[in-house]
Amino acid sequence: MSSRRRAAITGSLLTATFSAVLILSCTAVADDQGPASGKGGKAVDEAPAGVELSTTLPSRISVDNSSRKTAITATVKNDGSKNSGDIKLLVVGFDGLEVDGVKGCSAIARKDLPKGSNSGFACSVGSLAAGKSKSYAVDATYDLGRTGKICLPVQRSDGKKTFWQQGPVPFGTTNPSPNAPATPLLLGTDNKPVGPAGDQLPRTGAGDGVLPLGAVGGALVAAGAAGMRWARRPRRD
Secondary structure, three states: OOHHHHHHHHHHHHHHHHHHHHHHHHHHHOOOOOOEEOOOEEEOOOOOOOOOEEEEEEOEEEEEOOOOEEEEEEEEEEOOOOOOOEEEEEEEEEEOEEEEEEOOOEEOOHHHOOOOEEEEEEEEEEEOOOOOEEEEEEEEEEOOOOOEEEEEEEEEOOOOOEEEEEEEEEEEOOOOOOOOOEEEEEEOOOOOOOOOOOOOOOOOOOOOOOOOHHHHHHHHHHHHHHHHHHHHOOOOO
8 A cells, every 4th residue: 555545544534533532522511511600699588697598500501402401500508607597499480491390399389489480399408507508400491482581599498588589590592503402501691582483594505404513423433434444455456
C-alpha cells in the first residue's frame, strides 16, 4: 500500500473517532442543570428568630422535545443559627409547566391549589437544622408552545405562615429548537413559544434533513471501519 493511501485512511479513522468522542461529551453536558439559584425568591412572613429559610432551583433545565418531560431539583435550606421548626415545602406549576410528581411528597388536591396554578405537591420537611438543606426530585411536563412557571413556597406545617416564596418564576428560552432532541431552558427567562407550524425549522440543501448527532457519529465510525476493511484487501496489479 502506498504511504499516501495509508495516511488518508489513518486520517479518516482519527476523524471518526474524534467525532464520536465529541458527540458523547456534548450529550453528557446537556444533562447538567447548572448552579442552584434563588432567583425570584423573597421573604414573606417573618420567620422565628435565628431562622433564615430560602429555596433554590437549577439555573437551567432540559425539556425532551418528544415527551415534553423534564427533571428539576428543588431545594429548601436554613441558613440561620437555629432549627426551623416544623415546615413544609410546596412545589407548584403554572401555565405550560405542570408538576407530575415530587419524590416523597403528596399531591395537592385541585381545590386547594394556589390561584392560577395547574398542579402542586406538598413536602413535609420537618424541622430543618441550622445550616442544613433538603432537596427534592421533581418530575414535570413542559408544553413548549406556552410559557411556564414554577413556585416554591416554604410554610409553617399548618400553612398559616409563609416564610419564603420563590416565584412564580419562569423557565424559558428565547431561541426554541423544535428539531433538536431537547430544548434547554433558563431560570428567570420568559419562554418564546414555537409559533404555529413552527415544529419544523427551515431546511437547506438537497438532503432529506439532518441526521441526529448520534446517527452522525455512528455513520462516521462505520465509514472508518469500512476504510480499514478496504485497506486490508489484497492489491491487484
